[in-house]
Amino acid sequence: MITYYIKKIIKKLIKPFYLSLDDMVVEIDLDSFNKNKLALNENLKLQYCEKNMLKEVETQFGFIVSNEFKGRLDESRGYFAVLKSKPSEVIAWAWSCDKLRKDEGARGFHYDVHPKKGSVYIFDVMSVPTKRNIGAMTFLLSKILEDNLQQGFKKAFLTHNKQNKAMEKITSKLGFSNVGQISYRRLFGNETKDIKNLLRCTQ
Numbered sequence: 001m002i003t004y005y006i007k008k009i010i011k012k013l014i015k016p017f018y019l020s021l022d023d024m025v026v027e028i029d030l031d032s033f034n035k036n037k038l039a040l041n042e043n044l045k046l047q048y049c050e051k052n053m054l055k056e057v058e059t060q061f062g063f064i065v066s067n068e069f070k071g072r073l074d075e076s077r078g079y080f081a082v083l084k085s086k087p088s089e090v091i092a093w094a095w096s097c098d099k100l101r102k103d104e105g106a107r108g109f110h111y112d113v114h115p116k117k118g119s120v121y122i123f124d125v126m127s128v129p130t131k132r133n134i135g136a137m138t139f140l141l142s143k144i145l146e147d148n149l150q151q152g153f154k155k156a157f158l159t160h161n162k163q164n165k166a167m168e169k170i171t172s173k174l175g176f177s178n179v180g181q182i183s184y185r186r187l188f189g190n191e192t193k194d195i196k197n198l199l200r201c202t203q
């Protein structure tokens with residue numbers, strides 16, 4: 001009993017210095033991506049993230065986001081879902097690349113992702129909170145798969161939090177299959193990771 005409480009106290013004490021991330025890796029073969037599954041959505045339109053859109057991004061999401069996007073434009077392709085009725089308003093975004101910028105990462109972890117030749121990595125997947133569950137990300141990911149297929153890529157993969165039921169639903173609906181789990185841990189600046197399942201999609 002005492003050991004139980006001691007463990008609990010220790011956990012609480014180290015919590016501010018402890019970071020953990022458990023993600024699922026999912027992958028899709030673009031050749032077999034069935035175009036019939038493409039989520040046609042009459043209300044939405046695809047917009048590529050280009051320099052001339054950054055001002056609008058800054059107005060909507062602030063300087064940090066627009067600056068982050070600006071820094072990615074050379075290596076990655078940014079996709080926005082916008083409402084046809086209001087094309088200046090971004091309601092969801094996602095990025096893909098075949099060569100990830102060095103300092104890309106999530107929640108304090110740097111992702112060391114180098115997609116295999118012919119593969120693309122989809123990352124920074126986000127729908128505006130007030131516009132969720134209206135099909136924006138299903139639409140956007142479909143468009144990204146279609147776009148990358150047209151550019152000659154064979155496979156696409158992404159990671160999402162293990163508990164992210166919405167991503168689980170969307171990716172399985174689109175035909176992604178589960179590659180496995182990965183984990184990142186950091187305690188007092190000391191980082192450990194188990195990313196062997198990610199390495200199956202990377203070099």
Ligand SMILES: CC(C)(COP(=O)(O)OP(=O)(O)OC[C@H]1O[C@@H](n2cnc3c(N)ncnc32)[C@H](O)[C@@H]1OP(=O)(O)O)[C@@H](O)C(=O)NCCC(=O)NCCS
Pocket residue numbers: 092124125126127128131132133134135136137138139159160161164165166167169170
């Ligand atoms: C995950 C996220 C991108 C989904 O975007 P979205 O635009 O709402 O997605 P869609 O509307 O296309 O689809 C959501 C699907 O998940 C389902 N869903 C939502 N919450 C769910 C839950 N808790 N359990 C099960 N299914 C759920 C919806 O019903 C919908 O499925 P349906 O179309 O078959 O009804 C959005 O919630 C988000 O930005 N979350 C925060 C950032 C994030 O988690 N990014 C992913 C990191 S890779």
